[in-house]
Amino acid sequence: MLLPSQQLADLSERFSICLSGKTSPANCDVRYRQLYWLMVFNKQGELQHACRLGDELGKVTKQGFDVPNAFIEIVEDAIKKPASLQQMQRDYVAAGGSTKAFAALNQKVKDLQGVGQMHTAEFLAKVADKAKDPVLSRARGLMVEADACSHQVINHGAYKHLRTGIGAFVQAHPDHAMAGELLTPLLEVGMKYSFDVAGKCRSYAQQWANNDATAAHKKIADRLLKRGEQVVAKTKKELGEMKPSDYGYLRSLAVCGDAKATLAKLESTKTFGVFRPIHKEWRAEAQAKLAGSK
Amino acid sequence: MAAMRRIASTLLLLSCLSAQGKPYQEGDVDAFLAAAKAAGRPAIVLFNFDAKSG
Numbered sequence: 001m002l003l004p005s006q007q008l009a010d011l012s013e014r015f016s017i018c019l020s021g022k023t024s025p026a027n028c029d030v031r032y033r034q035l036y037w038l039m040v041f042n043k044q045g046e047l048q049h050a051c052r053l054g055d056e057l058g059k060v061t062k063q064g065f066d067v068p069n070a071f072i073e074i075v076e077d078a079i080k081k082p083a084s085l086q087q088m089q090r091d092y093v094a095a096g097g098s099t100k101a102f103a104a105l106n107q108k109v110k111d112l113q114g115v116g117q118m119h120t121a122e123f124l125a126k127v128a129d130k131a132k133d134p135v136l137s138r139a140r141g142l143m144v145e146a147d148a149c150s151h152q153v154i155n156h157g158a159y160k161h162l163r164t165g166i167g168a169f170v171q172a173h174p175d176h177a178m179a180g181e182l183l184t185p186l187l188e189v190g191m192k193y194s195f196d197v198a199g200k201c202r203s204y205a206q207q208w209a210n211n212d213a214t215a216a217h218k219k220i221a222d223r224l225l226k227r228g229e230q231v232v233a234k235t236k237k238e239l240g241e242m243k244p245s246d247y248g249y250l251r252s253l254a255v256c257g258d259a260k261a262t263l264a265k266l267e268s269t270k271t272f273g274v275f276r277p278i279h280k281e282w283r284a285e286a287q288a289k290l291a292g293s294k
Numbered sequence: 295m296a297a298m299r300r301i302a303s304t305l306l307l308l309s310c311l312s313a314q315g316k317p318y319q320e321g322d323v324d325a326f327l328a329a330a331k332a333a334g335r336p337a338i339v340l341f342n343f344d345a346k347s348g
Contacts, residue, residue, distance in 0.1 A: 045331030054300030
C-alpha cells in the first residue's frame with residue numbers, strides 16, 4: 001500500500017502537486033485548523049474546489065476505494081465542478097450584484113467549506129461600486145465577514161475589524177434595511193469576546209447619536225442598547241447556572257462587565273495562544289472600569 | 295475512532311505521494327500556482343495550517 005501506485009503517478013502527469021506545508025495559497029483563508037486541506041485549482045489558476053482531506057478520504061474509502069484511488073476520485077470530482085470561486089465572483093459583478101448572483105457566490109463558498117470566505121468578504125466590499133446597490137454589496141461583505149469570523153479560530157484582530165466595519169456602516173447608513181440586520185453579527189460575533197458588552201453598546205450608541213445624528217441614527221442606537229441589555233441579561237442568567245470551572249465562565253463574566261470578578265478569575269486562569277490579546281484587553285478594561293468607579 | 299481513521303488515511307496518502315519519487319513541490323505555494331497557471335496545468339495543493347489562517 002505504501003509503494004508507489006500507478007494511479008498517483010498518472011495523476012502527477014496531469015496535475016501539478018504541491019505540499020504547501022503551513023502556508024495557505026493567497027486568498028485561500030481557511031475556517032478552522034485541520035489536518036490537511038485539499039485545494040484544487042483549474043488550469044487558469046482559479047480555486048475550483050476545497051475540502052478537508054481526511055473527511056473526504058473517509059467518505060470515499062467507505063465506498064470501497066483504497067486510499068490512492070479515493071484521492072483520485074476526489075480530485076476528478078473536484079476538477080469537474082462547474083465554476084471556480086473567481087468565476088462566481090466575476091458573475092456577481094457581471095450581474096450588477098444581483099440577489100441570485102450573490103446566492104450563487106455564497107453557495108460556492110459553502111461548497112468550498114469556507115475556504116476563501118474572508119477573501120470573498122473583501123471582494124464584496126471592493127466591487128461594491130460596480131453593483132446596482134453598492135450599499136447592499138458592502139453590507140453583504142460584512143455579513144460574509146461575520147460568518148467567516150464565527151467559523152474560525154478565535155481571532156482578536158478579526159473581531160475588532162468586524163466591529164469597526166459594522167460600526168462605520170451603521171453610522172453611514174442608519175436607515176438601510178441591512179443596518180438593523182448587522183446588529184446581530186455585531187453583538188453575537190464582533191462582541192462575543194468583548195468586556196462589558198452593555199458599555200460597548202453605549203459607546204456605539206453615543207457615536208451614532210452624536211450632534212449631527214438623524215432620527216434613524218437615534219432609532220438604531222436605541223435598538224442596539226436594547227439588544228445589548230438582552231445579551232447581558234441572558235449571559236447573567238447562564239452564569240447563574242454555571243460553575244466557576246465551566247468553560248465560558250470567564251468570558252461570561254467579561255461580557256457582563258463584572259470588573260472585579262473578571263480580574264479575580266483572570267488571576268487564577270492560565271492564558272495561552274489565541275486568548276492572550278483577549279485576556280490582556282479584558283484585564284486593561286476591567287482595571288480601567290474599577291479605577292473609574294472609585 | 296472515525297477521527298483516527300481520517301488521520302490514518304491522510305497520512306497513508308502522503309506516504310504514497312512521497313513514495314512517487316517526489317512528483318510534487320514542497321512549499322512556496324504561490325510561486326508554484328503561478329508556474330502551474332503559466333504552464334496551463336491544473337494544480338493540487340495540500341495545505342496543513344498556519345498561525346495566520348484558521
